Amino acid sequence: MGSVPSMLTQYDIEEVQKYCNTLFSQEEIVALYQRFCQLDHNAKGFISADEFLSVPEFAMNPLSQRLLKMVDGLNFKDFVAFLSAFSAKASPQQKIELIFKVYDSDRHGKVSLKDMVEVLKDLSGPFISDEQREVLGQSNLKMRVEVPVE
Structure with missing residues (x-):
């Protein structure tokens, strides 16, 4: 499923369902495929960062630049896997x-004070000073949680 076929076969649908731990029904996968094809403007078989930014809700998200690092170049299967975390059926x-992953921008497996301050900057914009972000980041870092990432 590296490139986008013109139509999903039953096998493709079942393969995507397994890949995403059956969080989506077959009908939902077909609908996601249609949306994927709409976003994949040049039918390349993957969605670029620019194509993701064509979704207004995504472009307006204050964390969109962080999310773009995660979604740039996703094929259909990975697109559905990414969206599965947003499903009501997804596990905590x-x-x-x-x-x-959104917070750990340097991908070193830990959320550092620098990571926290960067996210706070993305979320607060010019409304909070760097000093205030630093204090907030330090207080949040005291609740340090490390999550094993596959």
Whole structure:
């Protein structure tokens, strides 16, 4: 499933379901495939960061630049896997792992004070000073949680 076939076969749908721990029904996978094809403007078989930014809700998200690092170049199977963390059926562990990846921008397996301050900057914009972010980051870091990422 590296490139996007013109139609999903039953085998493709079942393969994506297994890959995503059956968090989506077959009908939902077909709908996600249609959305994927709409976003994949040049039918390359993957979605670029620019194509993700064409979704207004994504572009307006204050963490969109962090999310873009995670989604740039996703094929359909990985697109569905990424979205599975947002599903109501996703486990708390899956949701935590996604949030952890958003915060751990340097991908070293830990959320550092620097990571916390960067996320706070993304979320608060010019409304909080760097000094205030540093204090908030330090207080949040005291609740340090390390989540094993697969």
